[in-house]
Amino acid sequence: MSQPVRLAINGATGRMGQALLALEKKDPRFVLAAAVTSPGSRELGQPVHQGDEAPLYSHGWPEEETIDVVVDFSGPAGLAEALTYCESRGVALVTGTTGLDATFAQRLNASAQRIALLRAANFSLGVAVLTRLLRQAAAALPGWDLDIVEAHHNRKEDAPSGTALALGEAAAAARNTTLRESAVYARQGRTGAREHGTIGFAVVRGGDIVGEHEALLMGQGERLELVHRATDRSIFARGALEAAYWLSGRAPGDYDLDAMLADRTSH
Numbered sequence: 001m002s003q004p005v006r007l008a009i010n011g012a013t014g015r016m017g018q019a020l021l022a023l024e025k026k027d028p029r030f031v032l033a034a035a036v037t038s039p040g041s042r043e044l045g046q047p048v049h050q051g052d053e054a055p056l057y058s059h060g061w062p063e064e065e066t067i068d069v070v071v072d073f074s075g076p077a078g079l080a081e082a083l084t085y086c087e088s089r090g091v092a093l094v095t096g097t098t099g100l101d102a103t104f105a106q107r108l109n110a111s112a113q114r115i116a117l118l119r120a121a122n123f124s125l126g127v128a129v130l131t132r133l134l135r136q137a138a139a140a141l142p143g144w145d146l147d148i149v150e151a152h153h154n155r156k157e158d159a160p161s162g163t164a165l166a167l168g169e170a171a172a173a174a175r176n177t178t179l180r181e182s183a184v185y186a187r188q189g190r191t192g193a194r195e196h197g198t199i200g201f202a203v204v205r206g207g208d209i210v211g212e213h214e215a216l217l218m219g220q221g222e223r224l225e226l227v228h229r230a231t232d233r234s235i236f237a238r239g240a241l242e243a244a245y246w247l248s249g250r251a252p253g254d255y256d257l258d259a260m261l262a263d264r265t266s267h
C-alpha cells in the first residue's frame with residue numbers, strides 16, 4: 001500500500017476546518033501534518049484531536065514538516081499566506097475560499113504555473129450537476145430572464161456567494177456573454193423595467209442555513225427553477241478531501257473539479 005498523503009488544513013478551527021478534521025481522522029489515505037488557523041485564535045496550541053498524536057493548532061507554516069497538500073477554507077488573508085508557503089515548497093493546494101477579488105484571482109492564475117492548484121467555489125457533487133443543467137437551460141432558453149438566488153448562514157462574510165457567481169458565469173458563457181457585461185447585483189427604488197439579457201442576483205443571510213442556490217429562468221406563462229440545497233457541510237469537506245487526494249503529487253497546473261471527475265471516470 002502507498003504512503004498516506006501528508007495533509008495540512010488551513011482555517012482548521014472554522015466551520016469547514018472542523019468538518020474536514022472530522023472526516024480526515026477517519027480516512028486512512030491521509031495523515032494530518034498541520035492544522036493552521038488565525039494568529040488570534042483561542043485554539044492556538046490546543047491539540048486538534050483529544051488523546052492521540054495529531055498536531056496542535058498553529059499559526060504560521062511549519063518549516064520542519066513534510067506536507068504533500070494543503071486544503072484551505074480560511075479567507076483571503078489565510079489563503080495568501082498558504083499560497084506563499086505552497087509556492088516556496090512546491091506543495092499542492094486545494095482551496096474553497098470565496099470572496100476573492102480580481103487581483104487575487106490573477107495571483108492564483110500565476111500560482112498555478114508553479115504548483116498544482118485546484119479551486120472550486122463549491123465542492124458538492126450536486127452543485128457540479130446543477131452547473132451543467134444551468135448551462136444547458138441558459139443556452140436552450142436564450143430569451144428567458146435569469147436570476148440566481150442564494151441563501152446562507154448569518155456568519156457568511158461574502159456576497160453573492162462564490163457558487164452563485166460561478167453559476168452566473170457558467171450561464172453567461174452559455175449565452176456568449178460575461179458577468180461583467182450582464183450582471184445586476186442589486187435592485188432598489190425606481191429601477192425601471194428589467195433590461196433584456198441581464199443576469200440578476202439576490203442574497204439571503206440568516207440562521208444556520210448551510211447553503212442554497214436557485215437559478216430561476218423566467219419566460220412568458222412559465223418558468224424553470226433549478227435548486228440545490230446543502231443541509232450538511234460535510235458534503236463540501238468530502239469533495240475537498242477527494243480533490244486533495246487526487247491533486248497530491250500532480251504537476252503544476254490550474255485544476256478544477258470537472259478535470260478531476262473526468263480523469264476519475266476515464267480510469
Ligand SMILES: NC(=O)C1=CN([C@@H]2O[C@H](COP(=O)(O)OP(=O)(O)OC[C@H]3O[C@@H](n4cnc5c(N)ncnc54)[C@H](OP(=O)(O)O)[C@@H]3O)[C@@H](O)[C@H]2O)C=CC1
Nearest residue numbers: 011013014015016037038074078096097098121122123236
Ligand atoms: N468551496 C466550498 O465548497 C465552500 C467554501 N466555503 C468558503 O470557505 C471559507 C471559510 O468558510 P467557513 O469555514 O464557513 O468560515 P469560518 O469563518 O468558520 O472559518 C475560517 C477559518 O479561517 C481562520 N483564519 C482566519 N485568518 C486566518 C489566517 N491568516 N490563517 C489561517 N487561518 C485563518 C479563522 O480563524 P478565526 O475564527 O480565529 O478568525 C477560521 O478558523 C469562506 O470563504 C467560505 O465561503 C465554505 C463552505 C464550502
Ligand SMILES: O=C(O)C1=N[C@H](C(=O)O)C[C@H](O)C1
Nearest residue numbers: 098121122156161162163211
Ligand atoms: O460560506 C459558506 O458557508 C459557503 N460558501 C461557498 C460559497 O460562497 O459559494 C459554498 C457553500 O455554498 C457554502
